Amino acid sequence: MLIAFILVHIRRIIINIPFNLPYLTGAEESYLLEALRSREHCGNREFAQKCIALLQERYGFGSVFLTPSCTAAMEMGAILADLQPGDEVIMPSYTFSSTANAIVLRGARPVFCDVAPDTMNIDVSRIEALITPRTKMIAPIDYAGIPCDMDAIQQIAGKHGLTVMQDAAQSLHSIYRGKPCGSQAPLAAFSFHESKNFSCGEGGALVVNDPALVERALILQEKGTDRALVLKGAKSKYSWVDLGSSYLLSDLLAAVLLAQLQQAEEITVQRSRITEAYYRLFTSYEQKGCLSLPHPSDDVTLNHHAYFVIFDRTESQQLFLSLCRQKSIYPYTGYLPLHSSVMGRKFGYQPEDLSLTEALASRIVRLPFYTDLQGEQLEYCLEGMQGVLGRIYPC
Numbered sequence: 019m020l021i022a023f024i025l026v027h028i029r030r031i032i033i034n035i036p037f038n039l040p041y042l043t044g045a046e047e048s049y050l051l052e053a054l055r056s057r058e059h060c061g062n063r064e065f066a067q068k069c070i071a072l073l074q075e076r077y078g079f080g081s082v083f084l085t086p087s088c089t090a091a092m093e094m095g096a097i098l099a100d101l102q103p104g105d106e107v108i109m110p111s112y113t114f115s116s117t118a119n120a121i122v123l124r125g126a127r128p129v130f131c132d133v134a135p136d137t138m139n140i141d142v143s144r145i146e147a148l149i150t151p152r153t154k155m156i157a158p159i160d161y162a163g164i165p166c167d168m169d170a171i172q173q174i175a176g177k178h179g180l181t182v183m184q185d186a187a188q189s190l191h192s193i194y195r196g197k198p199c200g201s202q203a204p205l206a207a208f209s210f211h212e213s214k215n216f217s218c219g220e221g222g223a224l225v226v227n228d229p230a231l232v233e234r235a236l237i238l239q240e241k242g243t244d245r246a247l248v249l250k251g252a253k254s255k256y257s258w259v260d261l262g263s264s265y266l267l268s269d270l271l272a273a274v275l276l277a278q279l280q281q282a283e284e285i286t287v288q289r290s291r292i293t294e295a296y297y298r299l300f301t302s303y304e305q306k307g308c309l310s311l312p313h314p315s316d317d318v319t320l321n322h323h324a325y326f327v328i329f330d331r332t333e334s335q336q337l338f339l340s341l342c343r344q345k346s347i348y349p350y351t352g353y354l355p356l357h358s359s360v361m362g363r364k365f366g367y368q369p370e371d372l373s374l375t376e377a378l379a380s381r382i383v384r385l386p387f388y389t390d391l392q393g394e395q396l397e398y399c400l401e402g403m404q405g406v407l408g409r410i411y412p413c
């Protein structure tokens with residue numbers, strides 16, 4: 019009895035289930051060394067070109083610009099979309115600050131929309147009611163890697179003459195109705211932050227599917243200069259021709275990214291086991307009405323970026339978090355809605371303006387999710403959560 023008790027505690031001390039842990043494929047070191055030794059470390063060099071070619075070929079993207087982050091990619095996208103002061107952009111409140119910042123930095127105004135509980139993505143049925151003569155863009159996100167309803171969004175955008183920038187930070191390798199996420203909207207932004215399925219520490223990509231925007235994107239990425247023309251041999255000297263910034267990913271990071279992108283399929287298969295395991299664990303609690311789970315539609319294929327659970331009450335959410343922590347398992351509460359944040363209030367929003375988003379955010383939990391969460395670690399995590407659920411919902 020005593021030995022069993024000691025063993026349980028030793029296991030608890032040894033095993034620690036963080037919320038996230040970057041994965042290593044094994045090829046990163048040699049690629050990184052190769053990039054280092056090439057003495058060509060700036061943006062758009064050999065490894066960047068390989069990443070770009072792979073992304074275009076595998077996912078059918080238009081032009082791809084590797085950037086220092088998804089945040090930077092969206093800032094670039096907002097300039098390309100020609101957002102002006104006073105313009106309005108419809109976006110979910112349930113997202114990361116970067117989606118809104120890209121808009122606000124142009125002097126435009128975020129108009130927050132509620133989300134649908136089965137995916138936590140923008141509730142498409144509420145978009146049209148938010149359109150005004152000032153609306154210029156819709157900026158949906160693919161929460162937890164679940165594709166938003168891009169056909170419906172594009173259809174609304176087309177009907178009202180709006181553009182779309184998809185915050186696809188979490189959804190590389192997810193597929194919506196046979197089309198890879200990021201291949202449909204005129205602009206889409208991805209993240210390669212260490213918390214993502216395929217990462218290089220910090221990194222991102224802007225996909226420009228509208229060919230009319232490509233020339234300006236080349237200039238924006240290169241500090242507002244026409245350096246790309248010099249590199250192509252079309253000009254002998256480059257000069258300052260437009261707005262811009264340093265929206266480039268170093269080739270050292272592109273080398274790490276290439277290793278990860280090349281193994282996207284293997285990574286996704288490994289991650290799918292975590293989704294299945296969580297689904298098996300939580301589904302009976304959903305059937306009993308204790309909580310609800312993500313329900314992506316049948317016509318999407320997931321990249322298994324994340325898994326979330328929406329508890330019946332905030333008290334259950336809080337208890338789940340604290341009891342898991344006692345077992346060295348670290349789920350996370352997810353985003354705080356943007357509309358009721360300090361910045362959101364400056365735009366005139368009150369929490370009750372999007373009461374559904376507010377309620378869901380106060381009950382949601384994102385579960386630990388990383389590619390290496392397999393075998394004994396996954397078992398420990400599931401057993402631990404099973405015990406916690408038994409305490410919250412005894413029956």
Ligand SMILES: Cc1ncc(COP(=O)(O)O)c(C=O)c1O
Pocket residue numbers: 086087088089090113114116117159185187188208209210211213221222
């Ligand atoms: C939906 C969403 N958008 C944007 C970002 C920002 O990505 P990055 O850290 O690459 O700038 C994140 C990061 O987690 C995100 O989840």
